[in-house]
Amino acid sequence: MVKEARTRPALLDEALAFGGPIIVFDQVDLAFDEKVILRQVSFTLQTGHTKIFLGASGAGKSTILRLALGLLKPDGGRIFVNGEQIDGMNEDQLMAVRADLGMVFQEGALFDSLTVRENVGYKLFEELQWPIDKANGRVEEVLGFVGLQQFIDRMPSELSGGQRRRVAIARAMAAKPRILLYDEPTTGLDPITCLTVDEEIVKLRDLEGVSSVLVTHQLRDAFFVAEHAATRRNGDVTFEKADREKGDQAEFIMLKDGRIHFEGNASELRRAAAVDPYMQSFLS
Amino acid sequence: MTGKIQEWSKAAVLEVQEYVRLLAQVGRAAVTPPIYYRDIIEQFESIGIGSLTVVLLAGLFTGMVLALNSGMTLDRFGAKSMVGQLISASMVKELGPVLSGLMVSGRVGSGIAAELGSMLVTDQIAALRALGTDPIRKLVMPRVAAGVLMMPLLSILATGIGMVGGWIVTVLQFHVASTVYWTSVVQGLYMQDIWMGIIKPIFLGLTIVTIGCHVGLRTTGGTQGVGNSTKLAVVASSVAVIAVDFMVTKVMIVLMY
Numbered sequence: 001m002v003k004e005a006r007t008r009p010a011l012l013d014e015a016l017a018f019g020g021p022i023i024v025f026d027q028v029d030l031a032f033d034e035k036v037i038l039r040q041v042s043f044t045l046q047t048g049h050t051k052i053f054l055g056a057s058g059a060g061k062s063t064i065l066r067l068a069l070g071l072l073k074p075d076g077g078r079i080f081v082n083g084e085q086i087d088g089m090n091e092d093q094l095m096a097v098r099a100d101l102g103m104v105f106q107e108g109a110l111f112d113s114l115t116v117r118e119n120v121g122y123k124l125f126e127e128l129q130w131p132i133d134k135a136n137g138r139v140e141e142v143l144g145f146v147g148l149q150q151f152i153d154r155m156p157s158e159l160s161g162g163q164r165r166r167v168a169i170a171r172a173m174a175a176k177p178r179i180l181l182y183d184e185p186t187t188g189l190d191p192i193t194c195l196t197v198d199e200e201i202v203k204l205r206d207l208e209g210v211s212s213v214l215v216t217h218q219l220r221d222a223f224f225v226a227e228h229a230a231t232r233r234n235g236d237v238t239f240e241k242a243d244r245e246k247g248d249q250a251e252f253i254m255l256k257d258g259r260i261h262f263e264g265n266a267s268e269l270r271r272a273a274a275v276d277p278y279m280q281s282f283l284s
Numbered sequence: 285m286t287g288k289i290q291e292w293s294k295a296a297v298l299e300v301q302e303y304v305r306l307l308a309q310v311g312r313a314a315v316t317p318p319i320y321y322r323d324i325i326e327q328f329e330s331i332g333i334g335s336l337t338v339v340l341l342a343g344l345f346t347g348m349v350l351a352l353n354s355g356m357t358l359d360r361f362g363a364k365s366m367v368g369q370l371i372s373a374s375m376v377k378e379l380g381p382v383l384s385g386l387m388v389s390g391r392v393g394s395g396i397a398a399e400l401g402s403m404l405v406t407d408q409i410a411a412l413r414a415l416g417t418d419p420i421r422k423l424v425m426p427r428v429a430a431g432v433l434m435m436p437l438l439s440i441l442a443t444g445i446g447m448v449g450g451w452i453v454t455v456l457q458f459h460v461a462s463t464v465y466w467t468s469v470v471q472g473l474y475m476q477d478i479w480m481g482i483i484k485p486i487f488l489g490l491t492i493v494t495i496g497c498h499v500g501l502r503t504t505g506g507t508q509g510v511g512n513s514t515k516l517a518v519v520a521s522s523v524a525v526i527a528v529d530f531m532v533t534k535v536m537i538v539l540m541y
Binding site: 066069071091092095098099101102103105106107109110111112122123126127171 | 320406407408410411412413414415416417418422
């Protein structure tokens, strides 16, 4: 039986059209034993927009992605993804919610016993049970999108760090999710490869209409994603400086001690950093 | 001191609770869809065929050494024709299942813990869940199914080859006729013994694989943690093999003898 990606009821589809609240965190708390990770964290990701989480190591950035995916459960507060409250769901219900989410893990988290083709097409082959030809076609398409079509039959161990991240992006986008979560996708990569990964994130957002949450502590990458737009002209993709309206669709959230310390767009972040010593130290 | 005992007790209770929860999840995964048949077949090959050599070698030499030792003793009483009975009774009921269990726990239990532990610390388990796959159904259930179904077969083969090993030594060392040996083997066997030899490895297979999976999925602390999990899986499953062997034997004696 061929399963397609999840469809939403028409009314919900309308409510979650461009600009609608596709991910909502409402006063979310989380602690591991005595250690408080998140306190009263609230934010809304609008459809087609990007949220960029900044903060020191251990500030709770990656935890937010795991909560959005249902890999962790909050101690308090509510989390809505795609119009459904997920904080009280069991694993079976969460599997359905995850059909519309893709996540790029910090080190790629590729399955090392599978080829690039099997990794990228994992969800299509194993979970959605697409016919082989259709799934292979989609795998080739997304690998072409990230420029790695020639590596389709390689094993992950034969790829460089940057190629692994791009394969991870291809895997996350293969089933055409509406939301993509990136957990420090450029950490440990050289500047040129970082730029390639950043461009993939911008392409997915602007050309595929994917809503994104990006967790990073690489400011250069964060500002590139926030301040650039991708357009396709005559089949070629070009990147240019985003206009003000487009720039406002990328919002920064800075976490400090488990709380939201700052929330705003790129220019507001720069202005706030001029007067806030913590942000100044982080941005400098 | 009291604090440490309390901490240890809490940790032990938590481990038991998580292990029982894993068993319940596996039970549910075994009877509700989706079932990953391809992975089950792969695990049959990995656990069953992969363990064959080590189990056969262990069975062969155990049968041989058993014949050597018991043959020498029985020879003093002029009863070396009874070696076959001793070998069949001990191999079928006890040594076949337990030695196969110990061999499988060393090879399979450690391998499962290392594989699942590595997948956990490199976020591959989280990636599986993110892609909509339940790791219990995809990774644990196929291994448990293979362990439960392959262990009796491995045990039967180890027992069989052990008898062959005993035959080689009995014939060559003690100059007992082949027909005398094999007649003695059959005389030493009762239907209850055969049932015990088949049922016991089912529980041993379940124990070895579920301990390997449980330990692997609770790995913490990066690559060092994977090493620790591997060691723990071998130690825990080896001890559990002996303990489960005793318990199942006790229950079966009450029920069948």
